[in-house]
Amino acid sequence: MRKKIVAGNWKMNLTKNEGLLLVEGVLNGVGDTDTKVILGVPFPFISDAVSGVDGSAISVAAQNCHQEEKGAFTGEVSVEMLKSFGAEYCIVGHSERRQYFGETDELINQKIQRLLASGIIPIYCCGESLEERESERHFKVMEEQIQSALQGFQKDELKKIVIAYEPVWAIGTGVTATPEQAQEMHKFIREKLAQVLVDEAEEVSILYGGSVKPNNAKELFSQKDIDGGLIGGASLSAPDFLEIIHSF
């Protein structure tokens, strides 16, 4: 049985008190669930978020990391730092990082290597743009993103990675992929993983991200190859995020 996961991605939102209230709200409402809950918080929140969820099954994720071990990289944050502050997961390859910070599959591959070496679980984001889907290149683009960012990993490393399929046209737009569109791509991604992992591709959690809301989560999560969600806007409201967690 693969893990069901609901991860929030706060992106660059919330001040300290707002963040603390949100952590408390999620903690108080999560109850008994077999869904793995992850809070993807900005760097300054990691320490407080880790303390806030202490003693619960909730984990904290960073939203980025640097690919080098340490050194003269002013303003950057290393994987070892994240680990020492208690982050257990790290989002990498988000389309906003690709689009606004020029991150390439090659760079993302290096970040994933660094994370795996330190025992932090990468949440690898991939997804096509609207133009790529409209010109029917979405499968090709996804194949490239899966193959180049995930190349060179041994089977036992690859199966630790969480994948998040986030079609760029669905992020923050209110336009969600239909359950059928999402399922079709998740199945395709799993088939690509199976080229390396064979049967163990069945153990990899593949999350959907892009305008997941309380009113559409249930249908998305009921698809065979959708193992949960990476939630942006709706993860900033404890009631909405909790409702999504409880939609399995």
Ligand code: 13P
């Ligand atoms: P939204 O849920 O706001 O569309 O964001 C999705 C996302 O980018 C999560 O990483």
